Amino acid sequence: MSTNSSADYQQIFLHDIPLIDVRAPVEFAQGAFTYAANLPLMTDEERQAVGICYKQQGQKAAIELGEQLVSGDVREQRIAQWRTFCQQNPQGFLYCLRGGLRSHITQQWLKQTGIDYPLVKGGYKAMRNFLIKVNQQVATMPLKVVGGNTGSGKTRLVKALPFGIDLEGAARHRGSSFGRTLESQSTQINFENRVAVSLLKQQHQGICRWVVEDEGKTIGSNHVPLEIYDSMQAANLVVIEDPFELRLLRLKEEYIDTMSDGFQQQYGEEDGWVRFSHYLHHGLFAIRKRLGMERYQTLLNELDSALHYQQAGQGSDKHENWLVPLLIEYYDPMYSYQLSKKSDRIIFRGDYNAVRDFLLNDNH
Incomplete structure (x- = not known):
């Protein structure tokens, strides 16, 4: 599957394509997909802190806090996990909640190590909505x-x-x-x-x-x-x-x-x-x-x-x-x-x- 087909949710599910889910563990626990691995950009605590900062001080401050929290050895460990997954599953994709900031940051960090890994357009929400429509149609x-x-x-x-x-x-x-x-x-x-x-x-x-x-x-x-x-x-x-x-x-x-x-x-x-x-x-x-x-x-x-x-x-x-x-x-x-x-x-x-x-x- 090519990068251009990242919005083809049907093919992802038909072929059991491996997925990196970079959402926080609490989000993954609420709902995910069978062939998705939770390798989060941020822990639950980090995500909560960034969310509070976003509400109080806006996006720029939230991004800066996120970069502080996920830096140094912590950042390198997470990148290493993603790299291992990408090397083991070269045909896969990565996603966050809506295909926004978290998945783009993950993709960018991977690119800096020489790995170009495609995103799922629309993220988890889009794939979930696609499956809801499947159940509605079949009914x-x-x-x-x-x-x-x-x-x-x-x-x-x-x-x-x-x-x-x-x-x-x-x-x-x-x-x-x-x-x-x-x-x-x-x-x-x-x-x-x-x-x-x-x-x-x-x-x-x-x-x-x-x-x-x-x-x-x-x-x-x-x-x-x-x-x-x-x-x-x-x-x-x-x-x-x-x-x-x-x-x-x-x-x-x-x-x-x-x-x-x-x-x-x-x-x-x-x-x-x-x-x-x-x-x-x-x-x-x-x-x-x-x-x-x-x-x-x-x-x-x-x-x-x-x-x-x-x-x-x-x-x-x-x-x-x-x-x-x-x-x-x-x-x-x-x-x-x-x-x-x-x-x-x-x-x-x-x-x-x-x-x-x-x-x-x-x-x-």
Whole structure:
């Protein structure tokens, strides 16, 4: 990509172009892009001091203060970081908030060391606005929603379809009280950015229809972009109806076996087990009021017993003693009620394979 194409945000996101984000860490933490590295011109404290100076004494005084704060060894260390990034990513770009002073100063300092690195025109704000428009545009295109009881493989199906958008994957959460993953959730802005980039890449492949999983307004701490959520509320539904035993097998594999292994691989055997146990306890605790305290305590006892057996090396089958009643008495009735309110939008029902084939062959 040439310097002249720095305003072509689509190409930047389609090709996962590396980016230097020279904004302060606090700005980066609020929202950024997957392939951006935060190598700030100023720390949070330096930026705050310069901002106060700008308000009180104007731009010239603020620039002079910035040059004082970022000088000598501090300046050389930051330039060295940028140089390393530029040498490792010669095809990249740099940006600040609006493509203004900070990115131009960074570019100028790099030029003085012999590196001519291009800027993103309009900076972070312009790229962010571009992605917001992607989500708004896609929300106007044909959409279908995949429904089904817990354990039906909805997420698996959406991920397997070439036109599926995995909102839960972008949110790093599976939507339920047990929905946390081994990756922490990020800010709302980062979630929306990931969704938009996924949509953009599919659009580029010629896809102009979408399938998403039946979600509520929120997935963990992230909110589904409003325009997409509104489109989902008007979309036709296809419903997976798989046998209870198959759903239970999937849930045990995904929420017990895979999570147990994942926690222990990430945190070590002892700490990983403690975290896995806490994850299951937290999930059950979160719905205790809806279950009723007596039922909650019964299921908690079964959960503790199952964890004891599992930790002793006797497998995870005992978890069915609390998973089965939780499905039958809580999750299935709750989803059936929610689905009943959308019954007029259901256009197909079938098992996992039948729903997959229906969606693949659907041209409407």
